[in-house]
Amino acid sequence: MADLSIDFCGIKSPNPFWLASAPPTDKAYNVVRAFEAGWGGVVWKTLGEDPPAVNVSSRYSALHGKNREVIGFNNIELITDRSLALNLQEITAVKKAWPDRAMIVSLMLPCEEAPWKEILPLVEATGADGIELNFGCPHGMPERGMGAAVGQQPDLIEMVTRWCKTHTRLPVIVKLTPNITDVRAPARAALAGGADAVSLINTVNSITHLDLDSMVAYPIVGGRSTHGGYCGSAVKPIALNMVAEIARDPVTAHLPISGIGGIGNWTDAAEFIALGAGSVQVCTAAMLHGFRIVEEMKDGLSRWMDRKGYANIAAFSRKAVPNTTDWKYLDMNYQVIASIDQDKCIQCGKCYVACEDTSHQAIARLVEGNARRYEVKREECVGCNLCEITCPVEGCITMVPQPSEKPYMNWTQDPRNPRAEVVA
Ligand SMILES: Cc1cc2nc3c(=O)[nH]c(=O)nc-3n(C[C@H](O)[C@H](O)[C@H](O)COP(=O)(O)O)c2cc1C
Ligand code: SF4
Numbered sequence: 001m002a003d004l005s006i007d008f009c010g011i012k013s014p015n016p017f018w019l020a021s022a023p024p025t026d027k028a029y030n031v032v033r034a035f036e037a038g039w040g041g042v043v044w045k046t047l048g049e050d051p052p053a054v055n056v057s058s059r060y061s062a063l064h065g066k067n068r069e070v071i072g073f074n075n076i077e078l079i080t081d082r083s084l085a086l087n088l089q090e091i092t093a094v095k096k097a098w099p100d101r102a103m104i105v106s107l108m109l110p111c112e113e114a115p116w117k118e119i120l121p122l123v124e125a126t127g128a129d130g131i132e133l134n135f136g137c138p139h140g141m142p143e144r145g146m147g148a149a150v151g152q153q154p155d156l157i158e159m160v161t162r163w164c165k166t167h168t169r170l171p172v173i174v175k176l177t178p179n180i181t182d183v184r185a186p187a188r189a190a191l192a193g194g195a196d197a198v199s200l201i202n203t204v205n206s207i208t209h210l211d212l213d214s215m216v217a218y219p220i221v222g223g224r225s226t227h228g229g230y231c232g233s234a235v236k237p238i239a240l241n242m243v244a245e246i247a248r249d250p251v252t253a254h255l256p257i258s259g260i261g262g263i264g265n266w267t268d269a270a271e272f273i274a275l276g277a278g279s280v281q282v283c284t285a286a287m288l289h290g291f292r293i294v295e296e297m298k299d300g301l302s303r304w305m306d307r308k309g310y311a312n313i314a315a316f317s318r319k320a321v322p323n324t325t326d327w328k329y330l331d332m333n334y335q336v337i338a339s340i341d342q343d344k345c346i347q348c349g350k351c352y353v354a355c356e357d358t359s360h361q362a363i364a365r366l367v368e369g370n371a372r373r374y375e376v377k378r379e380e381c382v383g384c385n386l387c388e389i390t391c392p393v394e395g396c397i398t399m400v401p402q403p404s405e406k407p408y409m410n411w412t413q414d415p416r417n418p419r420a421e422v423v424a
């Protein structure tokens with residue numbers, strides 16, 4: 001049976017599934033129940049200086065799909081609203097009772113060295129395994145010069161990370177904000193400051209929707225609203241790309257990454273790990289479905305690893321990174337063509353409309369008596385995938401690679417490229 005245990009920058013955990021810093025990890029009651037359910041570790045809800053933060057009501061909103069499933073989740077919550085002493089006392093007790101689980105403490109303090117110097121020994125005394133620096137919270141805290149206000153300035157990231165490395169022996173994980181143009185800059189800054197790892201993503205600036213009667217966005221707080229942080233499955237593609245960007249960057253290629261953002265099942269986790277993550281963190285999925293989702297995650301990942309012959313997490317970690325490249329290195333001679341399985345087709349015509357109106361007019365609508373039949377015009381099809389994406393019947397349209405005599409040729413080698421480069 002596959003070994004799910006990890007050693008993430010010196011932090012040991014029986015499996016790669018950690019709960020992200022958020023309401024699921026804001027008190028001993030939750031964390032103990034999470035450990036009972038089987039989570040490998042937690043990043044405790046972000047601690048700050050006393051007096052604790054004060055939250056508003058209401059706090060969350062969501063983007064729902066047609067069946068009321070939550071596609072994206074938005075929150076305007078701040079860091080912990082409990083006292084530092086209470087949190088530290090509970091962290092100490094939980095770590096003592098669960099020594100084999102990873103206990104990481106998230107921190108957010110002003111950009112001055114003194115408060116960091118003061119809090120780090122207190123955190124170390126809890127027995128925690130590491131700290132995570134919350135440079136990502138996009139609401140409320142940036143207005144006070146913290147959270148994303150730090151994460152958007154690489155020089156500040158480097159400075160604060162260095163203070164932490166100076167004042168604690170614990171591994172330092174820098175949590176990055178996605179609300180930035182190029183995530184490689186803050187990751188490089190974290191590395192320059194001595195970070196042992198980065199984690200990403202924190203939430204994405206968002207407004208989910210409005211009440212058009214009162215003309216106020218959600219969540220509504222006394223007739224007003226503010227932007228929040230977006231998370232849940234909607235942000236997974238953004239997070240995966242950012243993780244890959246850091247894993248592919250030669251400067252940060254060996255920096256351990258804890259992947260966060262829209263992870264809800266074992267395949268999501270496997271994807272993050274294949275693209276560079278050494279551990280994964282979950283928030284929204286646990287908030288929506290409870291702690292027991294970790295059972296499916298561990299079981300599914302373990303079975304898949306057995307099927308694939310991966311003995312441990314390291315065996316497939318980063319395996320998809322070399323296959324993720326710049327556009328200019330893709331094979332110009334590769335060609336796929338859509339193929340419709342007529343036995344599965346329900347003649348809804350969605351593929352025809354999509355291709356006819358917005359792609360390459362490569363699907364023919366043939367009327368045979370009262371029946372319709374849809375066929376791909378092979379010579380017109382560019383293999384864009386749109387019909388396959390649009391088709392409501394899974395497996396009805398497949399994209400079939402075409403045999404080619406032509407060798408691999410990327411854009412830098414292509415005679416049609418007016419600015420052909422020297423091949424890398
Ligand atoms: C209600 C809520 C509160 C959060 N609080 C924190 C926090 O205190 N510190 C932090 O670093 N991230 C916080 N986050 C962000 C999560 O840790 C995580 O980075 C983000 O939600 C993306 O993961 P997900 O898609 O699994 O939710 C919070 C998220 C939510 C939804
Ligand atoms: S793959 Fe694109 S071009 Fe080809 S049939 Fe489908 S929608 Fe049309």
Ligand code: SF4
Binds near residue numbers: 347
């Ligand atoms: S979208 Fe799919 S099911 Fe509908 S007509 Fe096209 S191939 Fe058939």
